[in-house]
Amino acid sequence: MTREDPDWHDxxxxxxxxxxGGVGGAKLVSGLAELLGERLTVLVNTAxxxxxxxxxxxxxLDTVMYTLAGIANQQxxxxxxxxxxxxxxxxxxxxxxxxxxxxxxxxxxxxxxTERLRRGDSLTAITDDLCCxxxxxxxxxPMSDDSVRTIVHSDAGTLSFQDYFVxxxxxxxxxxxxxxxxxxxxxxxxxxxxxxxxxRLAIIICPSNPYVSIDPILALPGLREWIGRSGAPVVAVSxxxxxxxxxxxxxxMMQELGHASSALSVAQHYQRLAHxxxxxxxxxxxxxxxxxxGLRVGITQSVMRTQADRVMLAxxxxxxxxxxxxx
Amino acid sequence: MTREDPDWHDxxxxxxxxxxGGVGGAKLVSGLAELLGERLTVLVNTAxxxxxxxxxxxxxLDTVMYTLAGIANQQxxxxxxxxxxxxxxxxxxxxxxxxxxxxxxxxxxxxxxTERLRRGDSLTAITDDLCCxxxxxxxxxPMSDDSVRTIVHSDAGTLSFQDYFVxxxxxxxxxxxxxxxxxxxxxxxxxxxxxxxxxRLAIIICPSNPYVSIDPILALPGLREWIGRSGAPVVAVSxxxxxxxxxxxxxxMMQELGHASSALSVAQHYQRLAHxxxxxxxxxxxxxxxxxxGLRVGITQSVMRTQADRVMLAxxxxxxxxxxxxx
Numbered sequence: 001m002t003r004e005d006p007d008w009h010d011x012x013x014x015x016x017x018x019x020x021g022g023v024g025g026a027k028l029v030s031g032l033a034e035l036l037g038e039r040l041t042v043l044v045n046t047a048x049x050x051x052x053x054x055x056x057x058x059x060x061l062d063t064v065m066y067t068l069a070g071i072a073n074q075q076x077x078x079x080x081x082x083x084x085x086x087x088x089x090x091x092x093x094x095x096x097x098x099x100x101x102x103x104x105x106x107x108x109x110x111x112x113x114t115e116r117l118r119r120g121d122s123l124t125a126i127t128d129d130l131c132c133x134x135x136x137x138x139x140x141x142p143m144s145d146d147s148v149r150t151i152v153h154s155d156a157g158t159l160s161f162q163d164y165f166v167x168x169x170x171x172x173x174x175x176x177x178x179x180x181x182x183x184x185x186x187x188x189x190x191x192x193x194x195x196x197x198x199x200r201l202a203i204i205i206c207p208s209n210p211y212v213s214i215d216p217i218l219a220l221p222g223l224r225e226w227i228g229r230s231g232a233p234v235v236a237v238s239x240x241x242x243x244x245x246x247x248x249x250x251x252x253m254m255q256e257l258g259h260a261s262s263a264l265s266v267a268q269h270y271q272r273l274a275h276x277x278x279x280x281x282x283x284x285x286x287x288x289x290x291x292x293x294g295l296r297v298g299i300t301q302s303v304m305r306t307q308a309d310r311v312m313l314a315x316x317x318x319x320x321x322x323x324x325x326x327x
Numbered sequence: 328m329t330r331e332d333p334d335w336h337d338x339x340x341x342x343x344x345x346x347x348g349g350v351g352g353a354k355l356v357s358g359l360a361e362l363l364g365e366r367l368t369v370l371v372n373t374a375x376x377x378x379x380x381x382x383x384x385x386x387x388l389d390t391v392m393y394t395l396a397g398i399a400n401q402q403x404x405x406x407x408x409x410x411x412x413x414x415x416x417x418x419x420x421x422x423x424x425x426x427x428x429x430x431x432x433x434x435x436x437x438x439x440x441t442e443r444l445r446r447g448d449s450l451t452a453i454t455d456d457l458c459c460x461x462x463x464x465x466x467x468x469p470m471s472d473d474s475v476r477t478i479v480h481s482d483a484g485t486l487s488f489q490d491y492f493v494x495x496x497x498x499x500x501x502x503x504x505x506x507x508x509x510x511x512x513x514x515x516x517x518x519x520x521x522x523x524x525x526x527r528l529a530i531i532i533c534p535s536n537p538y539v540s541i542d543p544i545l546a547l548p549g550l551r552e553w554i555g556r557s558g559a560p561v562v563a564v565s566x567x568x569x570x571x572x573x574x575x576x577x578x579x580m581m582q583e584l585g586h587a588s589s590a591l592s593v594a595q596h597y598q599r600l601a602h603x604x605x606x607x608x609x610x611x612x613x614x615x616x617x618x619x620x621g622l623r624v625g626i627t628q629s630v631m632r633t634q635a636d637r638v639m640l641a642x643x644x645x646x647x648x649x650x651x652x653x654x
Binding site: 054055080083084086090093094095103105112114134 | 381382410411413414417418420421422423430431432433434435436438439441442445456457461
């Protein structure tokens with residue numbers, strides 16, 4: 001690979017594989033999609049998936065899909081825009097469970113997905129079709145068609161993820177995570193489509209929760225090896241800015257697991273896998289120590305408030321990947 | 328039994344078992360409920376039940392339950408009042424099936440019922456709980472906890488009921504009906520609770536479709552015998568008024584099956600089971616021939632436009648039952 005490689009002169013023929021969880025991941029993915037269109041593949045955490053009221057719910061897949069379709073609910077951070085809540089109102093009246101909120105429109109996704117899973121279709125095929133109907137250009141892949149479930153070990157006992165995350169609002173103090181089913185799950189076979197193009201591939205680890213969004217993906221047997229074998233530059237984006245998480249319990253988890261809640265901890269977490277990390281201006285001071293870990297560091301304004309912010313961060317990630325490719 | 332039986336002097340301690348299907352049945356049941364409260368038991372057709380989008384849907388049970396709860400949708404004739412349709416709108420956008428309309432509020436019933444059935448609860452227990460939450464005083468019983476499914480034999484082939492009824496809008500010409508599973512299904516065991524009180528029991532066959540609402544109930548092994556053994560007066564109400572059905576395909580079916588579409592045909596249909604029949608003023612002329620069939624005939628204004636109409640018809644049925652009991 002030389003500086004003259006035409007694929008990397010600009011980003012016009014670069015392919016990206018993005019590893020993503022929910023909200024933060026979906027935002028960066030949305031920026032990447034604007035630059036790359038169908039040259040973007042998103043491998044999405046499905047270890048948060050669960051069955052509720054008989055529906056197979058895939059929170060992270062939906063957040064990524066809805067965000068890319070431009071129909072994500074900006075207020076809630078999950079679900080569909082212009083949502084109505086008649087179903088939940090009636091579930092409450094009938095004495096059903098209300099701790100996990102399901103909007104009327106959102107429910108259509110869950111019902112159609114569940115119905116097709118029951119008929120034997122794969123989550124990959126179903127996601128493809130939903131994305132097609134919703135006009136989503138990037139390829140959105142569930143990390144696996146096999147069942148993997150995050151288990152939270154905490155001072156409140158062993159909890160399923162949604163129990164911890166939604167019902168208990170992340171209040172229990174965590175001590176570890178495990179991923180039930182991961183050892184025998186196969187990573188999405190469609191990743192193979194990218195192997196043929198690894199010379200123009202970059203891999204981006206989105207600013208999602210390292211422990212419960214990205215680690216479940218990386219727990220899939222052979223996936224770390226596939227990433228290594230691809231030779232693609234791997235760029236992680238820190239979800240921690242100035243010591244706090246933009247959204248969600250990542251910082252709290254870090255502390256409970258005995259780490260400093262810092263971008264540096266994120267760098268340490270990914271140091272074996274990533275070649276570069278993008279951090280916020282607020283964390284510029286930690287850059288030398290990240291470089292000591294062997295990481296190339298990109299520094300930018302990484303908090304994504306607008307679509308322009310998302311595209312700018314995406315561009316920064318691609319620029320860092322290009323540097324890594326050409327070094 | 329003499330005219331002095333105190334239970335029958337007025338209706339204050341009469342118990343009624345009503346056999347009912349959907350809309351017409353629910354209306355009379357609503358009138359009966361106003362007179363009898365918890366002394367009314369409704370045995371509801373479940374042979375229209377089907378699985379759609381993974382939901383177990385019990386159209387007749389829901390119509391009866393919603394009507395008794397005072398939340399039935401008067402406009403559509405099915406589903407819940409003040410309904411919203413976000414789910415269906417989204418199902419349509421996602422390319423899912425839209426021929427069977429499911430309202431957002433209605434969906435809560437289907438989801439909670441389906442979830443409990445999957446956990447192994449009986450339709451009877453689930454219906455009890457839903458009715459309790461909705462403040463329904465009469466006992467609403469599915470005809471059976473076993474699966475019975477109406478099959479429509481027609482010039483368009485052999486059709487499942489909802490296919491015929493909703494998707495094909497009753498257009499195919501019918502030749503016969505069969506009730507899959509009926510031969511091995513058990514009628515609702517809770518009917519046994521009424522056996523102890525058969526001396527003050529009346530049985531009313533609601534003005535529901537004789538072929539697809541009442542016949543499936545009567546097809547349950549032993550049910551006709553149970554009715555006979557009870558010694559209770561059996562009063563049928565004709566769903567045909569002046570040769571036409573108030574709602575639904577009953578008249579069309581009668582013709583296609585080779586009968587005149589008339590109240591007399593209804594009388595003939597029920598003559599072995601019923602002791603009396605209530606018909607509309609419009610069918611007064613057929614009363615002599617009905618009496619020749621051995622039926623006592625009650626004549627009234629039987630079209631139920633208002634709640635007062637429902638109560639009046641209910642009172643007429645009880646009066647005829649009383650006559651039969653005291654004759």
